[in-house]
Every structure is written in C-alpha cells, then in structure tokens.
Amino acid sequence: xxxxxxxxxxxxxxxxALVLLRCNYSSxxxxxxxxxxxxxxxxLQLLLKYTTGATLVKGINGFEAEFKKSxxxxxxTKPSAHMSDAAEYFCAVHGGSQGNLIFGxxxxxxxxx
Amino acid sequence: xxxxxQSPRYKIIxxxxxxxxxxxxISGHNTLYWYLQNLGQGPELLIxxxxxxxxxxxxxxxxxxxxxxxxxxxxxxxxxxxxxxDSAVYLCASSGGAGPQETQYFGPxxxxxxx
Numbered sequence: 001x002x003x004x005x006x007x008x009x010x011x012x013x014x015x016x017a018l019v020l021l022r023c024n025y026s027s028x029x030x031x032x033x034x035x036x037x038x039x040x041x042x043x044l045q046l047l048l049k050y051t052t053g054a055t056l057v058k059g060i061n062g063f064e065a066e067f068k069k070s071x072x073x074x075x076x077t078k079p080s081a082h083m084s085d086a087a088e089y090f091c092a093v094h095g096g097s098q099g100n101l102i103f104g105x106x107x108x109x110x111x112x113x
Numbered sequence: 114x115x116x117x118x119q120s121p122r123y124k125i126i127x128x129x130x131x132x133x134x135x136x137x138x139i140s141g142h143n144t145l146y147w148y149l150q151n152l153g154q155g156p157e158l159l160i161x162x163x164x165x166x167x168x169x170x171x172x173x174x175x176x177x178x179x180x181x182x183x184x185x186x187x188x189x190x191x192x193x194x195x196x197x198x199d200s201a202v203y204l205c206a207s208s209g210g211a212g213p214q215e216t217q218y219f220g221p222x223x224x225x226x227x228x
Contacts (some may be wrong), residue, residue: 009153032213043117043204043219044156051214090155094213098169100146101217103155 002027002093006104014112019078021107023065023091026072032094033074034101035065039087047089050074061085086111115139117220119205125226131193134223138186138207145182146217147190148204156204162188163211192225200227 007022025031032051036044048059055067065076074091088108092101118137126132138145143164148156159178161169164185173180177196182188192199202222208215 004155034216036219041221041224043119043221044206045219046216049214049216092155095158096213098158099144099161099211100148100158100169101156103157105153105155 002029002031002095002102004091004093004102004104006091006107008107009105010108010110012110012112013081015083016080019063019076019081019085019109021076021089021091021109023074023076023104024072025074025091025093027093027096029096031067031074033065033067034092034094035059035063035074035076036090036092036103037061037087038090038106044090047076081109081111083111083113085109117205117207117218119203119220119223121223122221123224123226125228126195127228128197129194131191132195132225133192134190134203134205134225136188136190136205136220138188138205139218142207142209142218143185144208144211144215145188146206146208147180147188148206148219150202150204150222152201159190159203161211168211195225195227197227200225 003026034049035047050067092103145162147159150156162182204222205220206217
C-alpha cells in the first residue's frame with residue numbers, strides 16, 4: 001500500500017531564505033509523486049510531478065523536487081522564499097490501481113519579512 | 114480553459130438536514146473524483162468516476178452519502194442526513210485519464226459546516 005509522510009506540519013522561513021519541505025513515501029510499485037500547493041480557501045494547484053525519467057523535477061514558481069529512491073524521499077525546495085509562497089503544501093503519491101492520490105497531512109509554510 | 118467548477122462554495126446547515134454539492138469538471142476530462150478534506154489533513158478519496166461509472170466508491174459512507182454523474186459530465190455529491198462530523202471541505206477533481214502520470218485538477222471546494 002502507498003503512503004506519504006510529511007515531516008513538519010509548520011515551517012517558517014525568512015523572505016529570501018531557502019525553502020525545504022520534506023516528504024517521504026512508501027510504495028509497493030514504482031511511485032508517481034506530486035506536490036500540490038493550497039492557498040487559503042482555494043483548491044489544490046499542481047506544483048510539479050515525478051513520473052519517470054529525470055529525478056530532478058522543476059515546477060512552477062521556482063520550486064523543484066528531487067526523487068531519491070534509495071531514501072524514499074521527494075523533498076520540495078526553492079532557493080529564495082517570497083512572501084507569496086506562504087501557503088499549505090501537500091505531497092502525494094499515486095494510489096496505483098485505485099487511481100486516486102494519497103496525500104500527506106500537509107506542511108504550512110510561513111514566510112517572514 | 115475553464116477549471117473545475119464547484120458550487121456552492123460555502124454551506125451551513127443544521128444536523129440531520131440534507132445537502133448537495135455540484136461539480137463541473139474540465140471539458141473532455143473523463144475521470145472525476147470527489148475528495149474529503151478534514152481540517153489539518155490532506156484530501157482523501159470518496160469516489161472516482163470513469164465517465165458515468167463509479168469505479169471506486171469503497172471509501173464512500175453509503176449509509177448517508179450518495180453520488181451520481183449523469184451523462185459522464187457533471188457530478189453531484191449528496192449527504193442525507195448530515196452529521197456534525199461531516200463538517201469539512203469537499204473537493205472535486207478531474208483528469209484526462211486515470212493513469213498514474215495524469216494530473217488531477219482540483220476545484221476550489223465546498224466548505225460545509227454542520228451545526
């Protein structure tokens with residue numbers, strides 16, 4: 001069965017600092033991994049996804065994530081945080097034959113001026 | 114291109130009342146999902162449709178929840194009767210297919226409060 005663990009329910013960084021949001025997964029099949037962002041009172045927006053191929057995936061808004069099979073990780077990074085990055089971030093793994101996404105509990109990112 | 118549309122955006126009802134949520138997926142998307150998002154949690158699948166067929170409803174509490182997707186386009190999710198624990202955000206998503214590489218596009222959600 002697939003599962004996702006996001007370390008840290010709340011991360012706070014200063015504007016301009018590195019953003020690192022951690023995600024570890026468990027999957028019985030080759031994983032397809034996703035990062036979504038949710039702004040207050042809005043739905044989820046895809047940041048990036050890993051399917052196959054290159055393990056470093058670049059997404060929107062300057063975010064990227066690296067798939068590390070040996071560490072079962074898919075951490076999200078951004079070199080320099082902006083105030084507009086403040087939101088909740090969800091890591092997800094595809095549920096295989098079920099067709100759904102299995103989400104972590106989310107990490108709320110705060111950006112201090 | 115229009116995104117996934119959901120209505121209403123907010124709903125407040127008293128317990129034991131019925132409630133319905135509506136979803137219009139992205140044009141051409143055959144796969145439609147309803148997810149439940151409790152406060153402080155990630156979304157969890159309630160039901161998945163391929164066209165008009167519900168192919169995975171194993172997580173749908175069938176004693177009080179029902180869903181339909183007439184003509185394989187719009188979908189409605191109903192709760193009857195609602196309970197206090199149903200207060201949550203109900204998200205609809207759609208994708209061009211059910212394969213693992215497909216991106217699921219989410220609507221803004223319906224925030225339900227049961228009093």
